[in-house]
Amino acid sequence: MATQAAEADEPAGKKGGKKKLIIIGALVLALAGGGAGAWFLMGSKHPEKHAEEDDDAEEEAPARKGDAHKGTGKDELKEGKKEIASVLRKDRNKGKKVIEYLSGDPTYTINLADDDADRYLQLGLVFEITDLQASIELKERMPAVRSDVLLLLSAKRSRELNTLEGKELLSEEILALTRRTLSARQRKGVKAVDFSMFVIQ
Secondary structure, eight states: OOHHHHHHHHHHHHHHHHEEEHHHHHHHHHHHOOOOOOOOHHHHHHHHHHHHHHHHHHHHHHHHHHHHHHHHHHHHHHHHHHHHHHHHHHHHTTTOOEEEEEESSOOOEEOOOSSSOOOEEEEEEEEEEEEEEHHHHHHHHHHHHHHHHHHHTTOOOHHHHHSHHHHHHHHHHHHHHHHHHOOTTTGGGEEEEEEEEEEEE
16 A cells, blocks of 8 residues: 555656746746847847937038038138129229219200301210229219310300211210319229210201
């Protein structure tokens, strides 16, 4: 009977030991699986973080390049303005480039010096200006210029002004007296005198 009881207990002990091993094995697998899962999750987050950092770096790099290019553009613009100003100064100093057409309005209406009939002239003048300071000075002295032009016209006869040569001569005479009213430094700033109206009646 004792032998049968021992034999009966022996399989029960083996069964209990097997159960313990199975439980321990399950725990080990569970822990291993949890660790693997944690590693997988953590590992998957890091590449995204690195990818985001790389994207930020790429975005900053073009921005920095853009800033550098922007700065270069401003420098080029400044240089361009300097060159334009230099060209304008050279043109003005040479007195070759017209920068303004100054009207001598209102028009001149004057009785001519004809003996056989009463005739009058209506004349409109435009001054070609090549220097800014000359333009300012001419505007200031326009009343004196107008007075001189009226005196000049009052001595003219219609037959003198009807020809092309007579008109060209009148233009040169008005130019000369206009320059005479200006300071010596600004006289060459008035390049020519043109007619905007020329009517003899």
